[in-house]
Amino acid sequence: MKEFILYKVIPLFILAIFICVMKSGEYLKQSFTEEDDVMYYVELVSTEIDNGHWSEAKTNISNVKDAFEIVKKRIQFSVERNELYEMESSINRAIGFVSARDVGGAKAELEEIKFTWEGLGK
């Protein structure tokens, strides 16, 4: 029994923990509070741009950045570094386009954020 625990149960348990850490990205990117709901803020910004509410869009694109900062800490062990950089770059570009009130650029970047988000942790 002791041998079974030492040579079977413990190694399998350790491997299971490793797999959980490596595959946790898709689960951990989901929001657990209001502050870390990246996609909610992205949709909000998109709607506000459609309605021409640029000051609200500016506030909420900052919320996207803050939300992603929270999520990033959770998923950094299970996703590619480049995917995180791509997300950050898209968010920063979107902030620029919203500040410049550029509808086309902002909408394109928001779609890019959604696309990168979909692939994050998969």
Add this chain to the structure above:
Amino acid sequence: MNETAIVLVRSIIAFGTLLIFTRFLGKQQVSQITFFDYILGITIGSMAANLSTDIATDAWPNWVGLLSWTVMVYIFQKVTVKSRQASVYIDGEPVIVIMNGEIMDEVMKKLRFRLSDLQEQLREKGVFDINEVEYAVVEKDGQLSILKKAEYLPLTPKDINVRPEYKGIATELIYDGEIVKSNLKQLNKDEAWLKEQIAAKGFNEFAEVFLAVIAPNGSLFIDGFDDKMENPIDITDFKGLK
């Protein structure tokens, strides 16, 4: 993103996985591995290294690669253990390069084994005169095994009809100051007896003894932590350590 933390976590995963997988693959001796096994080892090690430090890629594909290669090695091991034919086909087999004192040059050509390689390996085995060799075999791992001609073989007790005393394997009784209780029990001895033995060698406590072993014939070897040598021989000529 904290790259240090990521590398640390991934290194723990790579280290732990490699340890578990290599234990799973068993105790094939490093000295007996074939060239293919050697390459397998490098490949698996390289994947573990990527898993640990290549944070530009996802950890998961590297881990799956590590798992796949380990499973394939395991299957190969199972197949070669079960089937002699498969073992010869996959791992190759030993080849005789010196037979009855004659170098098999055609065989050596096939093996791409140079005469200088043969001479080098013979020298490594302590043979400087090829005349002394009756048989030489290149093993699967590339090592050379030799059988010297009868007249060059060392004299053994059997040759002069002497029956040496049985040696066997010595048993550890104290290791690094700690009593190995299971061994003591196996030999039907107790701590009081052991204390007597170490006292005879001038030790008062078990903790003073670095190593104590008993041979099957009952002779004891006891070594303490304090090396009581008055004039130890110093073989280093490196001034920095003096």
